Structure formats: C-alpha cells, structure tokens
Amino acid sequence: MRVALRHHLLIWLLVPQLVLWLAAALVTYSVAVRYADLAIDRSLFQASKALARQVKPMGSGLLVDFPRAARDILETDPDEQVYYMVSSPPGQFILGNHQLPLPPDPDPGTDTQHFYDAYVQEQGETVAVRVAAISLNWGEPEAPQRMLVQVAKSRHSRQILARHILRDTAVPLSILVLIMSALVWMGIRSGLSPLARLRDTVSRRAPGDLAPLRLDVAPEEVRDLVGALNTLLAAVQESLIQQRRFINDAAHQLRTPLAGLKSQTELALKELEQRHYPDPGLHARLQMVLESATRSSHLITQLLTLARAEPESALVAGQQSFDLHQLAREITTEWVPRALSAHIDLGMDEDDGAEDLPASGWPTVVLGHPLLMREAIINLIDNAIRYAGSQTEVTVRVRASAQWVTLDVDDSGRGIEPALLPRVFERFVRGHQDSQGCGLGLAIVREIVLRHGGGVHLAPLSPHGLRARIELPQPKAAAAAVQSSTHSTMLP
Structure with a gap:
C-alpha cells in the first residue's frame, strides 16, 4: 500500500510524540502515587504519635488515657475509614478498633516509624490499607517491654489523589501535544508546498509540451530529480523529432x-x-491492381493521420479557436460531388433547433487544431458515404449548448450491428466485413477528439441508420478538459 509522503512524515513525527505522551503519563502517575503516599504517610504518622501519647507507662503497667472524644476524633474521617491498634508485646492486642498485621520487619527499632502496605478484613471484604507503625519501649529497666502503635487508612484515597494529579497534569499536556501536532502538520504542508507547486506545473502542461522544467520552482532536495526529468524530456523531444522526420x-x-x-x-x-x-x-487483373493501390494509398494516409493525432505529436500543441459549424459546412460542400457519384443525398442541416439538444444560440467556436478536426469530420462523412449505400441520405448537423459543441453525422443506411458498436473505435476493426476500408477511420476520429478533450459516440437511428456524434467542450472548459481523456461509448 502506497502512503503519501506527507502522511509518512506525519506518522513518523506523531508516533514518537504519542509514545512520549504515554511515557509521560506513566511517569506522572507514578510520581503522583509517590507524593500521595508521602501526604498520607505524614498524616498517619501524626495520628500514630497522637495515639502513642494516650498510652503511658506506669511502673510495670500501662495507663490508657483514651477518652471517648479522642476515640471519635481518631476514628471519624470524612473520606476514609481509619484503623488503629496498640499491642504489647507487638501483636498482643491492648487497644484499638481492628486487628492490624504486623510490619514486615519484626524488629523495626525503638522510636522508628515504619510504613507499609497491607490488607485487612472488613465485613467479609478485603481492604487494601496503608499502615504507619511506631515501636516504643516501656517497663522497668530490669524487665523492658516493647509497645507497637499502628494506624492505617484505606489506599482508596491515595488512588483518588493520584488520579486527580494525573488528570490535572495530563489535560494540559494533551492540549500541548495537540497544538504541537497541528504545528507539525502545518510545517509538513509548508515544507512540501514546493513539491506541490512542481506537481501542479507538470500537471498543467499540455501533452505535447516537452520544454524543460524550471529548476527554481523545485526545492533543493529534488533538483537532481528535476534535472533527470529534463534530460528525459530532451531525449523524448529528440525522439519525436526523428519520428516526425x-x-x-x-x-x-x-x-x-x-x-x-x-x-x-x-x-x-x-x-x-x-x-x-x-x-x-x-x-480484371489491372482493376484489382488499381483497387489495391488505391486501398494502400488510403491506408498510408490514414496511418499518417493517426500518427499526427497521437498525444505525443507536436501538432496537438498548436491549438487555436475556430468555428466548427463553418468548418463542417465547408467539408460538406466539398464532399457533395463524391456523394452524388455514389447516389447519396449529402446535406447540411441548418435548422436552429434539435430535439435532443438545447436550442441553438450558443457559439459554435471551439478550441483545437483545425487540420486534425477536419480529418475527423472527413472520416465520419467518408464512412457514411462508403457504408450507407445507394439511395440513402447523409445529414451533417452542428449544435451548441452551454457546455458542449456537438457535431452529428446521420445516415439512413443499414447501420452497424449492435454487437460491434463498442468495438468499432478500436484500430483495424471494421463495422462491415464486406467493406473495403482499413478499419482506422473511427480510431482516427477517436484519437483526434480525445486530444481536444471531447468524446465521440455511435448510436443507431430508428427505423434504420446510424448517428456518429462528436462532442467538444466550449472554449471556457476546453483548457481543462483537454488534460483528461473521454472514452467512446454508445449514446443513451
């Protein structure tokens, strides 16, 4: 699958940004969790110190001074459930509202704070908690004792705090990434704009324009490519000159x-x-020689005309404005004697209206090559006279609309078999097997009309006959239409 250069660059510039954004999000979340732990650990440590002050050594015993008000203050937290426990020796419950697990270090040291994660059972559910533990010495010197004070809080508050920190950090970071992506896209478009201008310069060229490309319109990185193209264009131009010669x-x-x-x-x-x-x-033999020579001369003329109508021919580039109606009238007048000798009524329809086209009144001036278009019209009239048959009529008609100038050549002859209609524009395909033609007439017409940005069609007439139609764009649309090819089809 081919990917446009701008898309390729965009992918390679945005994908690292996305990876870095995800890495930054993970780092931000881990930092948020760490600072949330520090904040919670500080509050737990203060609570554990306050709880330790409520248990005072007295001789060989402990005095618990823990009034109801102090218990309510410790146990009541607007956000999380607080668990606490005093044990001496560590693990032997003295005071508290829950049995808490011991620290991982069995001997944390006297007056040493210790923080760790643990789990407690609360109404049949396992709750993840953060625990702060302080180990204190008490008792007589000859009989030392150790007391463990533990205060715990659910880790849910830590996760909420971490998510808030992540959200507050990720939203501005995401906005910055979007802004950076937009700037990257604008930079790519600006950087590739010289290539777009070079593409437009090449695409606007006529098929026969082989002049070298200007190097000043090409970016420095592709000037070698433009130079290679100019070398190729020069070689093609030289080849065409030799071909025309x-x-x-x-x-x-x-x-x-x-x-x-x-x-x-x-x-x-x-x-x-x-x-x-x-x-x-x-x-009879001399007559066959004469027919063969006539047919060979006609074939050579058709082949030369077809070569001149090819898109590579320099003749196509010499376009000018001319009146298609006037050209058709002149050609029809020239071919009247030939039609009369074949007992065919050839004429020009000068009516201002047509049943299948808008009323005339639009100009019939087109942009193109008059000599090539003359060959196309002559081929259509010649085909009609050749194959319509004696005692038939051939009518030439030119009409114009807002978009198209149309030329029709209608005959009342036997027409063409429907199965052959899609193929008669191919080279060396004959509409009638018993014909003496070379099968190039309609192919020449098609090549010439396509070079003018138009289309050519064939359609049967009722009750019998054939219509050959040429459609050429009005001069306003001809410059754009000549860049593309219009295929030959049947009329609807």
Whole structure:
C-alpha cells in the first residue's frame, strides 16, 4: 500500500510524540502515587504519635488515657475509614478498633516509624490499607517491654489523589501535544508546498509540451530529480523529432510510387478499353491492381493521420479557436460531388433547433487544431458515404449548448450491428466485413477528439441508420478538459 509522503512524515513525527505522551503519563502517575503516599504517610504518622501519647507507662503497667472524644476524633474521617491498634508485646492486642498485621520487619527499632502496605478484613471484604507503625519501649529497666502503635487508612484515597494529579497534569499536556501536532502538520504542508507547486506545473502542461522544467520552482532536495526529468524530456523531444522526420520521409517515399502505380494502371485500363478486342482477364487483373493501390494509398494516409493525432505529436500543441459549424459546412460542400457519384443525398442541416439538444444560440467556436478536426469530420462523412449505400441520405448537423459543441453525422443506411458498436473505435476493426476500408477511420476520429478533450459516440437511428456524434467542450472548459481523456461509448 502506497502512503503519501506527507502522511509518512506525519506518522513518523506523531508516533514518537504519542509514545512520549504515554511515557509521560506513566511517569506522572507514578510520581503522583509517590507524593500521595508521602501526604498520607505524614498524616498517619501524626495520628500514630497522637495515639502513642494516650498510652503511658506506669511502673510495670500501662495507663490508657483514651477518652471517648479522642476515640471519635481518631476514628471519624470524612473520606476514609481509619484503623488503629496498640499491642504489647507487638501483636498482643491492648487497644484499638481492628486487628492490624504486623510490619514486615519484626524488629523495626525503638522510636522508628515504619510504613507499609497491607490488607485487612472488613465485613467479609478485603481492604487494601496503608499502615504507619511506631515501636516504643516501656517497663522497668530490669524487665523492658516493647509497645507497637499502628494506624492505617484505606489506599482508596491515595488512588483518588493520584488520579486527580494525573488528570490535572495530563489535560494540559494533551492540549500541548495537540497544538504541537497541528504545528507539525502545518510545517509538513509548508515544507512540501514546493513539491506541490512542481506537481501542479507538470500537471498543467499540455501533452505535447516537452520544454524543460524550471529548476527554481523545485526545492533543493529534488533538483537532481528535476534535472533527470529534463534530460528525459530532451531525449523524448529528440525522439519525436526523428519520428516526425521519419513519418514525413515515409509519406513522401510511399505516396510517390503509389501515385505513379495508380496513374500507370489507369492509363493501362484506358488503353485496354480502347482496343476492339480487350482481354477480360487482363482487365480484371489491372482493376484489382488499381483497387489495391488505391486501398494502400488510403491506408498510408490514414496511418499518417493517426500518427499526427497521437498525444505525443507536436501538432496537438498548436491549438487555436475556430468555428466548427463553418468548418463542417465547408467539408460538406466539398464532399457533395463524391456523394452524388455514389447516389447519396449529402446535406447540411441548418435548422436552429434539435430535439435532443438545447436550442441553438450558443457559439459554435471551439478550441483545437483545425487540420486534425477536419480529418475527423472527413472520416465520419467518408464512412457514411462508403457504408450507407445507394439511395440513402447523409445529414451533417452542428449544435451548441452551454457546455458542449456537438457535431452529428446521420445516415439512413443499414447501420452497424449492435454487437460491434463498442468495438468499432478500436484500430483495424471494421463495422462491415464486406467493406473495403482499413478499419482506422473511427480510431482516427477517436484519437483526434480525445486530444481536444471531447468524446465521440455511435448510436443507431430508428427505423434504420446510424448517428456518429462528436462532442467538444466550449472554449471556457476546453483548457481543462483537454488534460483528461473521454472514452467512446454508445449514446443513451
């Protein structure tokens, strides 16, 4: 899975921040627990010292001066239950409200405070407590005794205090992390903006624009890449120049012999027809040679036109504004004699309205290459005249809307089989198997129209016939539309 560079950088910058935030939260919680323990231990130590003062040695015994009021003060805590116990020797209960476990150190030392965690049973439940213990000596010197004073409090208050400290610390820290993340994102976008400008510069280029990229628009880190691209563009431009030179040389070298072959064959046919006893077999063979030469010449012309219509051709870059309606009228007028010789009624529909398009009134001026568009229209009219059949009609129509300028070539012939409609725009695919064409006419139309940012479609007409439609964007949308390709489909 490919990840955008900005996302890759963002992940590598934010993930360490998240890890550090979690580590800071854990450290903060442990520090909060430690300071909560210190606060609770201080209060427990003061309580244990106060309790120890209520038990006074007297000779060989102990005087317990622990009035009810003092007991209530010690046992009553607004937040937690307080447990206390006095034992002497340690473990032998003398005073208190609960049996507390002994310290882990069996001999903590006289007047030494000792803090530890323990568990007590309270109404069938186990309660975790924090215990403060003080060991005191009492009795006669010849019979020393030891007394253990213990005061405990539930650890629940410690957890609450630690959570409060963590919350008060984590919220500002989280806000700082969010602010830092936003600054990181803004920094990444700002740092990658030169790459975005370089991308826009390349994407706005026309297909035939092979000029070198400016190095000053590229950041220093990618100037080597831009330099490599400029070297590649220069090599491609040189290759295209050689290709165009080869195409021009091939056109000259192939057209001249074929034109001579056609002329000589036509002269031979005329001479053969002027004889009193012409040879039928020789006449048929010469007629086949003439048809083959004509078909080869047409194929070469179509291949050269297709090469010029390719997106790599420099001809595509020379775009200008022209009137599609006027161009279609001129081509239709030129092809009327050819249509009449084939017994076909060819005409231009000058009506201002169309049943499937908005009323005319929008300009029919488009942005493109007039010579290439002339080839596209000629191919559509030529296909209609070739395959419509005798005693049919071919109508050319140009209409405009707010977004599109549309050219239709309708014929009342036999049409194309529905199964072949999706494939007729492929190269060397013929709409009729008995046709003499080379299967490149519609492929040329498609390449030319796509280079102009438009689309070409075929649809059957009722009761019979075929409509070939070219759609070109209005000049306002043509500059953007020419950057993308529109595929050929059937009309709805």
